[in-house]
Amino acid sequence: MLNVSVFCFLASYAVALVLELVRQRMDSPASRVGMLAFAAAGLVAHTMYLLLRASQTHLPPLLSSAHDWLLVLAWLIVVIYFGLSIRQRGLAMGIVVLPAVLAIVASSYFVTMAPSQLMIDFRGVAMLHASSLVFGIGAIVFGLAFSLLFLWQHWRLKRGALSSPGNGLPSLEALARMNRWSMLVAVPLISIGMLTGIGLALGSAEQPRSMTWSDPVVLGGLVSWGLMCFLLIRLMSQHRSMGRDVAWLTIASCSFLLVTIVGLQMITAAMGSKTVHGLAKPIASQPARETGGAQ
Amino acid sequence: MSCNHHTSQLSVRERLAFSSPESLERAYLQLRQRFDGCEFVILSTCNRVELYAGWDDSVQTELATRPSLRPLAQFLAEFHAVPLDEFVGELEERTDEGVVLHLFEVVSSLHSMVLGEPQIVTQVKEAYRAAELQQSCGPLTHGLFQAAIRASSRVRTETRLAEGRVSIASVAVGEFGMSIFDSFEDKQVLVIGAGEMAEETLRYLQDAGAKKLVVVNRNFERAERLASDWNGQAFDWSTLETHLGQADVVVSTTGSSEPIVTRERFQKATKLRPAGRTMFILDLAAPRDFEAAVGQERDVFLYDIDSLRQTCERNRKARHREIETAREIVRDEANRFLVDLKRRGLGGVVTRLREDWHTVSQQEMNRLFAKLSHLEERDRLLIEQTIERIVNKLLHPPLEVLKDEVASGTHNGLLDALKRLFRIAD
Structure with missing residues (x-):
């Protein structure tokens, strides 16, 4: 019998983050192995949780609810982070990626677990909408991480300090390139996600959950999308090196987008408001976030 | 028998060195004729000239009569036509276990002038290969050199003796430069001045892929000479600001007693530079060529000789902390x-x-x-x-x-x- 809860992998990722922080002070094979082991254990529990949720709702986790969608997003980020950490021994990626993962997983506690009828009625388009957004926002999280690492490396080099074995960072040029690629991937995907989302809501105009332009999730999403498009244009028009200003702009835009997409859903869920993603239920009225009974 | 940088002056070592393959070949031939039945390996680098000799107890050789230093020193004196008295006091002799430990420490770079430097392994391997080619090796030297190379590879993998660069130019390019740029291939390198440090830094920059080189110097002839040595272009001193504005990497080594690039001059030179374009400046001159305030400019990374020296010293200390672990490995391998x-x-x-x-x-x-x-x-x-x-x-x-x-x-x-x-x- 399996009994996996969100807390299981949330705790594993938190321990992995603590070990990653320990590595900054004193790098040792034990702390690296421990960090990878906890991240792997969290990933296994995370995968099992998503599989069990899919078997319970009879829907892919991307479509079943905002709760599951956020967990898929976190899962995707952890998979990429885990792969990068294994490939590059000294890369200090976890310091910025793991807090983002923890925030996303923790925020999944506060959004609805109820499936949206819209997603069920228009499954094909809904899948395109949810998957392009999940990959787009995944790329945004990595863009945010690369920009933070860029500023860290920039700060260190300005002071004449170098990376130590436990907190190795790529060169400024490599970080700028990775950031640029993240944005190049993210913005088109988010654009597809936004457009299909609007089409999806407009297509279901007769239904009671139709989209309104005053919906905070729609409004916030559109504003942050516009901001991301501006950032992409700015990145494309810049010299291929990235200055500190661009790093700050990327951090501001990406953070705004994440706060808008995740934060607004949490606020509307807390208020019990009706949004384009369905009627949110306050946390107290939702079932316990524990999936058990698989045999 | 060893003559190395701990025991003798460079002037002595260079007279005793086997600098060409031909002289090495002649030396092996003469050693075989002189000490029949003995095995030899000659290790000749800029920091050491060492003769490793081995023989079976059944071989009748004058080397067997202790000390064996004398006949080998005599050979060196005759081969290089250097009076024995001029260098015999600067030689040291080791026998039995002493030889094994010495070679294992040499090949593990514990005796090197720059602790942990990697070239010595290649030099020992080449010396062993040359002896093998000259059929001067036997069971004893084969076993000894193969075990020594194994020991050095253990030291390299099990300790951090070779980690971190320790020369100013290598720290500047390999650590700071590579933390800023991914590659130097498409970077414009500007060299101001034509000093010795500039040459050493250029060697590292070219190894890292730098291709576009511009040299600006007060003495145009020297600039031309340096530029032609490194496939670059020399320009007149008056073009300094123009090239400064276009450069990604600047190496400055002039002998000027005043800073040649003040913050105002730098701002003027880089006025048309695209925003976000990074500049990496190595001010290797003493006194400094760049005013320290230039380092406060956006996307400019300025390092002077003191900041680079601090990193070298830190890396050197980190290597020294590994000596004891490396010696334990060497002792273990020598014992085995x-x-x-x-x-x-x-x-x-x-x-x-x-x-x-x-x-x-x-x-x-x-x-x-x-x-x-x-x-x-x-x-x-x-x-x-x-x-x-x-x-x-x-x-x-x-x-x-x-x-x-x-x-x-x-x-x-x-x-x-x-x-x-x-x-x-x-």
Whole structure:
């Protein structure tokens, strides 16, 4: 019998983050192995949780609810982070990626677990909408991480300090390139996600959950999308090196987008408001976030 | 026999060096003629000239008479036509375990001028290969050099002795430069001045892929010379600001007593530079060529000789912390090699002893069987097996004790006693 809860992998990722922080002070094979082991254990529990949720709702986790969608997003980020950490021994990626993962997983506690009828009625388009957004926002999280690492490396080099074995960072040029690629991937995907989302809501105009332009999730999403498009244009028009200003702009835009997409859903869920993603239920009225009974 | 940077001056080492393959070939030929039956490996680098010699006890050679330094030093003196008195005091001799430890430490870069530098392994491998080509190696030197190379690879993988760069130019390019840029291939390099440090830094920059080089110097002829040596272009001093505005990497090494680039001059030179374009400046001059305030400009990374020296010193200290671990590995590997070597030497004695005893027993049995002709085949076989067991049982305790002594490294007296007692010739 399996009994996996969100807390299981949330705790594993938190321990992995603590070990990653320990590595900054004193790098040792034990702390690296421990960090990878906890991240792997969290990933296994995370995968099992998503599989069990899919078997319970009879829907892919991307479509079943905002709760599951956020967990898929976190899962995707952890998979990429885990792969990068294994490939590059000294890369200090976890310091910025793991807090983002923890925030996303923790925020999944506060959004609805109820499936949206819209997603069920228009499954094909809904899948395109949810998957392009999940990959787009995944790329945004990595863009945010690369920009933070860029500023860290920039700060260190300005002071004449170098990376130590436990907190190795790529060169400024490599970080700028990775950031640029993240944005190049993210913005088109988010654009597809936004457009299909609007089409999806407009297509279901007769239904009671139709989209309104005053919906905070729609409004916030559109504003942050516009901001991301501006950032992409700015990145494309810049010299291929990235200055500190661009790093700050990327951090501001990406953070705004994440706060808008995740934060607004949490606020509307807390208020019990009706949004384009369905009627949110306050946390107290939702079932316990524990999936058990698989045999 | 060793003449190295700890014991002698460069002026002596360079006179004793085997600088070309031809001189090395001649040296091996003369060594073979002079010390017939001996094995040799010559290690000749800018920091050391070392002769490793080995021979079997059966070989009659003047090297066997201690100290063996004298005949080898004599050879060096005659080969290089340098009076013996001028360098004999700067030579050192090591024998037996001392040689093994010395070579293992040399190849592990524990004796190098720059601790942990990697070139010495290649140099030792090349020296060993050259000796092999000249058919100057034997079982002893083969085993010794192969074990030494194994020890150095353990030191490299199990310690951080070779981590972190320790020369100013390598730290500047390999650590700071590579933390800013991914590659130097498409970067515009500007060299201001044509000093020695500029040349050394250019070597590292070109190794890292730098191709576009511009040299600006007050003395145009020197600029041209440096530029032609490194496939670059030389420009007049008056174009300094123009090239400064276009450069990604700047190496400055002038002998100016005042900063040649003030913050105002820098701002003027980079006015048209695209925003976000990074500039990496290495101010290797003393006094400095760039005003420190230039480093406060956006996307400018300015390093002077002091900041680079601090990093070198930190890396050097980190390497020094690894010395003890490296020495333990070297001792362990040297001990393993010596035990193996002694076991191999012991193997011959044991075989000879067994053969002698079994020959004696066989002769006695033959004599006995001739007298007792009525014995059946089955009875003969039983007697033969019994005598065989007796011989083996009698031999077992002394041989076991000898093997234990070999493992602990104190076997020589016992082995000699055994040879004398049972008249076993080498």
